[in-house]
Amino acid sequence: MSSVDYKSIASFLHLAEVEKREVVRITKETPLSIEDAYRVQEELVALKLEQGHRIVGPKMGLTSRAKMKQMNVEEPIYGYIFDYMVVPDGGSIKRQELIHPKVEAEIAFIMGKDIEGPGITGAQVLAATEYVVPALEIIDSRYENFQFTLPDVIADNASSSRVVIGNRPIRPDQLELDLVGVTLFINGEIKDLGAGAAVVGHPANSIAMLANMLARRGEKIKAGDVILTGGITGAAMLSVGDTVLAKADGLGEVSFKVSE
Numbered sequence: 001m002s003s004v005d006y007k008s009i010a011s012f013l014h015l016a017e018v019e020k021r022e023v024v025r026i027t028k029e030t031p032l033s034i035e036d037a038y039r040v041q042e043e044l045v046a047l048k049l050e051q052g053h054r055i056v057g058p059k060m061g062l063t064s065r066a067k068m069k070q071m072n073v074e075e076p077i078y079g080y081i082f083d084y085m086v087v088p089d090g091g092s093i094k095r096q097e098l099i100h101p102k103v104e105a106e107i108a109f110i111m112g113k114d115i116e117g118p119g120i121t122g123a124q125v126l127a128a129t130e131y132v133v134p135a136l137e138i139i140d141s142r143y144e145n146f147q148f149t150l151p152d153v154i155a156d157n158a159s160s161s162r163v164v165i166g167n168r169p170i171r172p173d174q175l176e177l178d179l180v181g182v183t184l185f186i187n188g189e190i191k192d193l194g195a196g197a198a199v200v201g202h203p204a205n206s207i208a209m210l211a212n213m214l215a216r217r218g219e220k221i222k223a224g225d226v227i228l229t230g231g232i233t234g235a236a237m238l239s240v241g242d243t244v245l246a247k248a249d250g251l252g253e254v255s256f257k258v259s260e
């Protein structure tokens with residue numbers, strides 16, 4: 001049996017988020033397996049729920065081949081987005097509430113039906129999806145200089161921090177999501193671009209993987225979940241005064257500003 005104190009690591013990471021303070025990665029002192037890391041994440045989620053926050057939906061991370069190769073992993077990771085993380089489209093994030101935020105452009109799914117793995121496919125995900133929208137995810141690792149191992153980032157709720165969801169939902173059968181081009185602009189300049197296929201071949205595959213990973217823990221995707229499928233663009237650093245915009249072909253735009 002593992003001697004890792006999941007609750008105290010979760011409290012430590014939660015406090016770092018609340019106090020907007022970067023901390024030394026957990027595995028520098030305490031070895032964590034992937035299983036341990038998800039146990040810490042579960043405690044972190046429980047702590048936030050106890051404090052009255054509500055889950056908006058799970059999110060997938062490390063879904064691009066480049067990020068998986070960089071972290072030497074075969075499988076993406078997941079975390080959870082909470083209500084306090086949601087910023088309205090066109091709204092602002094406050095730089096002083098965060099540690100060292102970065103932004104990436106994604107496609108989010110709004111689920112119409114529950115999906116329970118194992119064995120879920122992308123086609124089943126599309127059949128269970130009500131709408132898709134462009135999204136901007138603001139990630140803010142609690143670790144010094146965004147430096148971590150895979151178990152560290154899983155324990156840290158996959159760096160989840162803020163999210164801006166587009167407000168023009170589109171039915172998923174209206175377009176081929178793997179071919180959708182997404183461009184990330186900061187202050188009117190293109191920072192990065194990519195296509196939906198950057199996310200494990202198709203964003204729906206990302207949710208199928210999520211359903212199958214959740215099934216190992218006896219959990220499922222629920223109708224009403226808003227799910228971030230993973231970065232289509234790379235993550236760009238944010239500064240006070242930035243205006244951030246993502247344009248997704250056929251899906252529209254989503255934006256926010258960075259205030260002090």
Ligand code: 0L1
Pocket residue numbers: 060061062063137139140141153158159230231235
């Ligand atoms: O949403 C993501 O892909 C982020 C996962 C965690 C990795 C990072 O913080 O860069």
Ligand code: MG
Pocket residue numbers: 060061104106137139228230231
């Ligand atoms: Mg992301």
